[in-house]
Amino acid sequence: MGERRLCVVPDVVRKYRELGAQLLMQSGAGVSAHLGDDMFADVRFAASAGEVFAAADVVLCVQPPRTESIAAMKPGSVLLGLLQPWSSEERVRLFMERGITAFAMELLPRISRAQSMDILSSQGAVAGYECALIAADHSPKFFPMLTYAAGTIRPAKVLVIGAGVAGLQAIATARRIGAMVEAYDVRPETREQVESLGAKFIDTGVAAAGSGGYARELTDEEKAKQAERLARAVAQCDALITTAALPGRPAPRIIGADMIARMKPGAVVVDMAADTGGNVEGTVAGDKVWINDVLVIGPTHIPSRMPVHASEMLAKNLFNFISPFIRDGALALDWEDEVISGSCLTHAGEIRHPGVKQALGL
Amino acid sequence: MGERRLCVVPDVVRKYRELGAQLLMQSGAGVSAHLGDDMFADVRFAASAGEVFAAADVVLCVQPPRTESIAAMKPGSVLLGLLQPWSSEERVRLFMERGITAFAMELLPRISRAQSMDILSSQGAVAGYECALIAADHSPKFFPMLTYAAGTIRPAKVLVIGAGVAGLQAIATARRIGAMVEAYDVRPETREQVESLGAKFIDTGVAAAGSGGYARELTDEEKAKQAERLARAVAQCDALITTAALPGRPAPRIIGADMIARMKPGAVVVDMAADTGGNVEGTVAGDKVWINDVLVIGPTHIPSRMPVHASEMLAKNLFNFISPFIRDGALALDWEDEVISGSCLTHAGEIRHPGVKQALGL
Amino acid sequence: MTSNWFVNMAYFVVAVVFILGLKAMASPVSARRGIVWAGFAMVGATVVTFFTPGLHNVGLMVLAIVLGGGVAWYSGKIVKMTDMPQMVAIYNGMGGGAAAGIAAIELVRGVPHDGVTSTLLALGAIIGAVAFSGSCVAFAKLQGLMTKAIRLRAQNNVNFFLTLATFGVGLTVAYADAPGGFEIFLFFALALALGVVLVMPIGGADMPVVISLLNAFTGLAVGFKGFVIGNPALIVAGIVVGASGMLLTQLMAKAMNRPIKNIIFAPLTGAAAEGGEAVEGTMRELSAMDAAALMRYGQKVIIVPGYGMAVAGAQHKVWEMAQLLEEGGVEVAFAIHPIAGRMPGHMNVLLAEAGVPYDKIFDLEEINADFAQADVALVIGANDVVNPVARTDKSSPIYGMPILNADLAQNVIVVKRGKGAGYSGIENALFYKDNCRMLYGSAQEAIGQVIQHVKALEV
Amino acid sequence: MTSNWFVNMAYFVVAVVFILGLKAMASPVSARRGIVWAGFAMVGATVVTFFTPGLHNVGLMVLAIVLGGGVAWYSGKIVKMTDMPQMVAIYNGMGGGAAAGIAAIELVRGVPHDGVTSTLLALGAIIGAVAFSGSCVAFAKLQGLMTKAIRLRAQNNVNFFLTLATFGVGLTVAYADAPGGFEIFLFFALALALGVVLVMPIGGADMPVVISLLNAFTGLAVGFKGFVIGNPALIVAGIVVGASGMLLTQLMAKAMNRPIKNIIFAPLTGAAAEGGEAVEGTMRELSAMDAAALMRYGQKVIIVPGYGMAVAGAQHKVWEMAQLLEEGGVEVAFAIHPIAGRMPGHMNVLLAEAGVPYDKIFDLEEINADFAQADVALVIGANDVVNPVARTDKSSPIYGMPILNADLAQNVIVVKRGKGAGYSGIENALFYKDNCRMLYGSAQEAIGQVIQHVKALEV
Amino acid sequence: MDGFTALYIFMLAAFTGYEVISRVPVILHTPLMSGSNFVHGVVLIGAMVALGHADPEDPVQLAIGFVAVFLGAANAAGGYIVTERMLGMFKAGGRKQGGAQ
Amino acid sequence: MDGFTALYIFMLAAFTGYEVISRVPVILHTPLMSGSNFVHGVVLIGAMVALGHADPEDPVQLAIGFVAVFLGAANAAGGYIVTERMLGMFKAGGRKQGGAQ
């Protein structure tokens, strides 16, 4: 299953129109999100994606466009979406060459005001919910406690690793279904957050709060300590959901093969980080594999499993980002605005984000 | 996915042993339920199923055995399990010919005392839970209400048709996940039961309570009335779960193609009755099909999606049924017992259940 | 009235302490303290009285105190807890007797009084004597010395004329300048007879209310005597007890669901033939307040939810109540019967929704042995799953089904709306057991009320 | 003491009705009824008094009543609701003045009294006069005629000696057989000065407590006067008011979190320099009882849950409270800010867990316009999401974020544990607003208390 | 009335006053203060008796008596109207049907 | 003490008695009844005074007085011990830490 989300939904189109913007969309682009062309009023449809790229002043996208598409863009035009800024030097170069003003929503500053534009957060919520469902659906056991005529089934134990946006949502969802949930994160402030959802926090004695609400990478010693304590919790759980991520880097490898080997037969692992390398040793992105008697699932494109609402959220985020600068159908960016300047990847042929610049060595 | 359940689990094996019974099991039979041979103590393992059938005095099974297996059984031996008594005249004849005492758990009288032996109930609970998860997992929408930084997502509407054991469990599970649930059943007493789970009951004005806790078939007029009111509810829901069944008959066809046509794009239908013909027009048993923009799922072997707990429940049910009659390792059936006599399909070459006898025309 | 300043001041303090003591006794937290205070005050009052100027017969007095106090103290000490009510009755009667005795002395001495005082004197004497003999009858009934409620033929007429005669003779005697010995004797004989006749027809189950009423009477009698002999401490203590006793009688009657007038007059009119004598094998009700008190002061409560809890959607309230009890130090557990409700796991879903932690939820096998140790089994909208018939009656459709042994708990409280049967449609033998009480009402409301009362018990 | 039986009996009834009236006024349900009863009793008492044997100066009396009553009635009728407290103060002062006046007449007439009565006469006169002048000062302060709390240098000494002098002169005058005009004048002058000096240094914010205290004083003065002129109705009404007034003063002080001694003595010792004068822009606390009353008697309450509710796990309690309010006819809605809590949908999960129906939950856009119509916005463990700084302060990290307009509600109640900041770590301007009160405590407990009080308001 | 009797009356009245209002909700503090302020307006009848027994010839007595009655009447009348108005604002909200789920 | 004073004392004492116990929980009904039974045992002092003023020569008076004191003492002593025992059983359970989730 690939990308099924769309970067506008009919409601949001209406709002763009109210701001005087004109919309051009590839015909059939919304089908996979159950949004037929007929559901969009006041939108011009283009037969091909290329036509859209060539004509637009501002391009909204979900995933980064392919090289041909970027090449087709008007110089000086604005590109907006999840551009995976860390993943491809070539793409960033292309943006610079074409003089494209590219906003990578992954770079959005994590300040309160910008939360309504935060695609990582909104899609993280979707992903957390979905991963909990995947775990429940694949588990050979009931999640909730259940007393039936011939006995009682004890509730399943679910372990969630990484209590960011997605992790918390996974915790909440697993709890709702009825599981007993434990969770773990390196950032110490997550303890209270985990507990506020009625789950138990696993204390490993390792704390690693980074900046901007993200986590930092751990030292080897810390990793060993963490692993020690975690291994025990992993061995006891019926389902394991891992959501740990580090911005701009491959996902941390937290669950080793040895830990998997100690898990109960029939246990389920859902590795939400499969896309970026996986938190679990042996995960295959986009596939399910049996390791001994443990099912390890490495779902990709998780928010696309719920395209209707994921698209709605994403579309609103993008709109909230760009709409303050649309006046009478024209775009006027305010470079003083910390949100704009902070999430800008390239502008006027230059790379604007110091972190990415350094990481890509440009 | 086929049958993954097993008719004993280690705990239950222990109880049989305590009663003095000897157990013989096909090697590897439990693998699909995550029960390796090594987990069973005090059990002899046979290399093939045939060996088991030939040697046993009492045979426990999940599904009805194949013809060869029945043929291999000792005359006068006892067979116990879900024997699908209504589905095959040939099999019943074979039982009679071989003089097998066959207990079909589907025929178990629905009295309070027998509830701990009721496989239909326990597996119905599993199925209801699973179907709700399947629906949630396949829905392109969130089930629960969710207020996020850029807006609010309203909870999904789930409609459950048939509020028997499975239906009620589906209602409870969907509610847990956060959906708004409506439900419908022909038996009027289900209204209170549905409401006791916090769901809304749809009143169509058709009541059809049958005997023994089951429903009776509806007249054409009733069907039309029911359909009218249901169609409206179906059109509004985001997910539809159908669980209606009639004992010993094909499942009632409740949702016609016209109703599906009126559903929202992206809606999901889970037809639990797919195995017995489906409550929904167009269901394909064991497959997912798109009808317009509606995904119709016809899962089969649903309890096998949760083999660990389903096996545990099933094994306990069977044990509760047969154990009162095991004394010092020998079976001594009490034909006065209404549970024994009521669930007996064939004994001593005769068919014992009048309903089946009549239905199969034997 | 003695004019001794010290004695009077002491009496004043005693009166204040009595009031404070009674107030303290009205709350579970301070009740112990209250009786101890009052006890000290009583000792003080007694000692101080010896300082009254012009007191004669001190030797006799001491003897009477030692004898009376000693006998009562000893008998009160050895009596079984279950026999307490009759002891209260008899002690109360003695108080009434003492009041009557004071009146008798005044009459015999022929002390002249003004009109008001004379009236109070007669009233006090009558009430005291009635309280005395009535309490003796109550004692005899509760002690089992008198087992039947005895109604005279023409009870109404007897009561009426006896009352009339008693008051007539009493007032005559009180207003007379120097009443004759026989009149005085007749007066008291009539008053004593009245007490007997009034209490005789009342059944044993209503006795606590009657005792409370007689107790209030004695208070009034004491208060009136206080006026007669001019002692404000007696007035205040007596009237305070009289007033609080009246209220208490009302509260008790309400808590027992027996309007006072039914208790006192039903036997007179003969309307309620059962007369309140507890019939074995009926369903008995209890109030939400009693349910709250039973649980709050228990050690262990096991809650048995059933389909009725689901119908009422009472799970949140039930859990709230359980938490309150736990805060009060009570151990609470939930016992789930395998087939409670209408689907497997019905109760689990609801309890989970309410937030009951899994470690408080036990299934039949885990908890059935614990009921015998539980002070209260609270059955909420469950029926078939606690029906002991399943153990005993072979002909019952639920025979052989394992049930929750709620009936083995010390007290069983059943919350249901009315006489509705369960799924299997059969009568429940549990409801008729001696240790079982019904709390009628939809579970949501009934438990809501219990919660309020549990809270009222915390201070 | 007049010996007219009819008048006395009437007074007795009046006293009883006053007590019943006060009792009724102590409960929201019957309060209206209570004042009306008391009103009838007062009219009755006044009329009956004209029947007192040997009454002179009836014309003058009627004139005084008509004038005094008329002026007070009119002024009481037209005054703004917000100015009520000072009216209570001034009327109370008048009552004190009347009591002092009665004493003055007795003194001037030189009626001889025994020791106790003389003492009570002096005490009543002093207390009445102090209540009079003190109340006048209180009135002046509240009316804004006197804006500063004025402390004399050596306030302590002045108070001490003035008190001493007043009592000295007072007792001398009262015990004297025929006190001279000047002594009497001096006595009252001193007493009046004492009232002024005592109340002067107390700040406006503490005035309600002071008025209540003066009110209790007046009650005592009236009671004492009752002893002096031998009128039990005055005694009973006065003392009952005195005692209940003392209790009420204590309750008020507690509700305002200002121990009485701080109010009365702080200005004396000069310890609390702020003197209670409400400083603009401080956080003000309120009690759970007040929170309950505000909501229970409101029409519409909007609840704003935040991360703190999640931390406290208070969702079940909050929903229970909401239900109670709804049962009382209050409209309750939940307002969820898009980023309340720590994950999208954090509040949804919790409210769903507690069983809050979806149709009571609104998001920012749906509900923000409704705050202006709400009587109470109850903010539970939320902080950043209701911080008005986001609207105004460009330099704030949350500037530009839409917030819930809780500050536009008539009253805002904020439940939080202490001074903890929210996620963004900044101060919240809402907490300093005039219409905002803090209810400190972990949400679970705080709301639990509110629930108890809401229940207490139901009868 | 002798001293002890007075003491008893005093004590009992104090108890009664205390108990009668011991469970008053905060919202009623001010109205109740005002109400009890009205109740001690009964001083009016004391003042009336005092004025009634004042020497009709002595202007000082008459003046004081007049003032006392005036003040007493003002206490009673003002106390009543103010309390009444406060409590008039005060209405117990009607009960609606509540329901959990 | 004159009739009206008596009436006032009566009225106030009745109010006090009523208010003081108006919120008693059911579980305390019997102990409180017993406790108030003890309190009216104060009749003992009345009986003592009566006996104390009885004519030492008149055996009837002495006998009645003796009985009255005896009964009064029994009321007081028995009332106390019984109440004390009842309330002794009565212990408010210790508070544990409660907690929701």
Ligand SMILES: NC(=O)c1ccc[n+]([C@@H]2O[C@H](COP(=O)([O-])OP(=O)(O)OC[C@H]3O[C@@H](n4cnc5c(N)ncnc54)[C@H](OP(=O)(O)O)[C@@H]3O)[C@@H](O)[C@H]2O)c1
């Ligand atoms: N668990 C399953 O899978 C399943 C499935 C089908 C059948 N069953 C059967 O269901 C029964 C379950 O037993 P149970 O004890 O849970 O329930 P039950 O025996 O059906 O009894 C329920 C009781 O709740 C009371 N009730 C109803 N509404 C109420 C309300 N709003 N508030 C308070 N009380 C209320 C009713 O009495 P009032 O009317 O007087 O209030 C009734 O007696 C068994 O007989 C079992 O065989 C179970």
Ligand SMILES: NC(=O)c1ccc[n+]([C@@H]2O[C@H](COP(=O)([O-])OP(=O)(O)OC[C@H]3O[C@@H](n4cnc5c(N)ncnc54)[C@H](OP(=O)(O)O)[C@@H]3O)[C@@H](O)[C@H]2O)c1
């Ligand atoms: N929704 C999201 O996805 C998300 C994700 C990350 C960050 N955030 C941020 O989180 C914030 C959410 O705002 P908010 O208003 O919900 O919370 P908040 O601003 O963090 O404020 C929480 C308040 O609750 C109080 N509190 C904590 N524990 C309590 C307890 N047990 N009982 C009572 N009060 C308690 C704290 O004060 P005391 O310490 O004084 O009690 C604190 O002021 C926003 O700043 C948002 O940007 C949101």
Ligand SMILES: NC(=O)c1ccc[n+]([C@@H]2O[C@H](COP(=O)([O-])OP(=O)(O)OC[C@H]3O[C@@H](n4cnc5c(N)ncnc54)[C@H](O)[C@@H]3O)[C@@H](O)[C@H]2O)c1
């Ligand atoms: N203030 C804002 O506007 C805002 C907006 C969105 C998110 N946030 C905050 O930022 C936090 C992180 O956001 P996110 O979910 O996008 O993060 P993320 O997806 O980058 O990471 C997911 C989680 O994995 C954890 N993790 C990293 N390494 C780990 C390891 N070795 N072991 C265990 N856990 C590890 C991180 O701590 C994080 O909680 C959120 O919890 C949220 O509080 C703030």
Ligand SMILES: NC(=O)c1ccc[n+]([C@@H]2O[C@H](COP(=O)([O-])OP(=O)(O)OC[C@H]3O[C@@H](n4cnc5c(N)ncnc54)[C@H](O)[C@@H]3O)[C@@H](O)[C@H]2O)c1
């Ligand atoms: N007393 C007992 O021991 C016992 C044990 C198990 C079940 N039961 C009762 O029996 C009932 C049915 O059991 P089940 O779940 O095995 O039944 P089932 O699986 O045979 O049927 C499922 C549901 O479909 C409904 N249905 C049939 N035709 C329909 C139509 N046209 N439209 C809508 N709904 C239709 C039925 O009413 C039933 O509720 C249960 O609800 C339970 O109360 C009783």
